[in-house]
Amino acid sequence: MDEKLTTKLRILSDAAKYDASCASSGAPKRAAGLDGIGSTSNGICHAYTPDGRCVSLLKILLTNYCLFDCAYCINRRSSNVERARFTVEEVVSLTLNFYKRNYIEGLFLSSGIIRNPDHTMEQLVLAAKTLRREHGFAGYIHLKTIPEANPWLIEQAGLFADRLSINIELPSADSLARFAPEKKAASITGAMSQMKERIDEAKEDRRKFSPAGQSTQVIVGADATTDAALLNTSAVLYKDYALRRVYHSAFSPIPSPSAVLPMKAPPLQRENRLYQADWLLRFYGFTADEVASASRDGMLALDIDPKAAWALQNRERFPLDVNTADREMLLRVPGLGVRSVNKIVAARRHTRLRLADIGRLARSVKRLLPFLITADYRPTRISDRANLRPNLADAPVQGSLF
Structure with missing residues (x-):
C-alpha cells in the first residue's frame, strides 16, 4: 500500500470510529508484524450478520469533508481536522485486498456530505454496486444512508447492502434543530419509513433488500435528554420502523468543540445501562414506561442494572x-x-x-x-x-x- 493511501486510511478509519451503529468493538491484530494493516487502528471492527455470526468489517468514511456543521461531529465543516477523501476505486481496492488477506469479511461505509446529499449517496451506492457486480463480492456490506438524498438512491443502496442505517443522532426534533440545523427529523423518519416499506415488500416477494434490516445511533449526553425519553424514542423506532437495533453512543468531547456542547462526557456506565434497558425492550417484554418507572427523575440508576x-x-x-x-x-x-x-x-x-x-x-x-x-x-x-x-x-x- 502506498504512503498516500495509507495516510487516507489512517484519517478516514479514525473519523469513522465515532459511529457505533455497526457494533464496532476492539479486536487484536490478525497478523503480527504488519504495521497497522488489519488492526483496529486502521478500521477493523466487529458486527453481527442476520444469522448471528460475528464478522470483521473495514470501517471507513468515503470522506470526512462535510457541508454540514453538526455541533457534536468532529467532521463538521467548522472543525479543524485533517481531511481526506477516498475515490470509489480506492474503497473497492482496499476492501478486496483486505478481504483476500482474511483481515475482514465485509465493509462498513459512511461519509461526510460532499457537494450535496445526492452526489454523496451516489458514491456510496457506486462503491457497493462495483463490489457486488464487477467483482462478485459476497461479503457483508453496511451502508450509511443519507436521508436528504433522493429516495431512489436509498432504494438502490438496499439492493447492494446487507444493512442500511440512518443516524437520528439526537432523540428530539428540538435538539436536532439546535445542534444539527441542516438535518431535519422529518427527513430522517421519512427515509426510515421508506426503508421499512421496501424491506417488508422484499420479504413478501422473497427478494433481497437490506436483509439485515436497518439500524440507527443516538448520542447520549450531548443534550439534556433523560434516559426515560431516550428509551421512549427507542420504543417508537422499534415499533414504527422495525429497526433491528438502536445504538447508544456516549457523547465524547471532541477537539475544538462547539460552545453549545457540554464540557464533560457522561459516565460510560450510563451508556451501559441504556444498552441493558434496550435488551429489556427487545427481548424481555418490558415497555419503556416500565423500565423508566424504576428511574429517578428519568435517569436510570448507575449502581444497579x-x-x-x-x-x-x-x-x-x-x-x-x-x-x-x-x-x-x-x-x-x-x-x-x-x-x-x-x-x-x-x-x-x-x-x-x-x-x-x-x-x-x-x-x-x-x-x-x-x-x-x-x-x-x-x-x-x-x-x-x-x-x-x-x-x-x-x-x-x-x-x-x-
Missing part, C-alpha cells in the same frame, strides 16, 4: 414459583436470561424443579434466591428493597440480565 431496579420497585410480585410462574414473569427475575427461562419452562414439563436443578439451568443461583421458590426452597423472609439492593448492585454486565 435496570432489570434489578424494576424488580426492587415491584418487590410485591416476588418470589415466583419456578414450577408454575408464567414465562413472561420469569423473564423479569434478576439473573434469569431468555435461554435459562426457556430451559426452565421445558424442564418443568417433566419434573418439579428443585434448587439444584435451577443451579444447572441458570448462571448465578445466589442472585435468584430472594426472587424464586422451588420444590425444596422458599425464601425464609421477604427481603425489603434496602436489604436487597447492595447484593444486586454492581453485578457483572452479563450476569445482571442474562
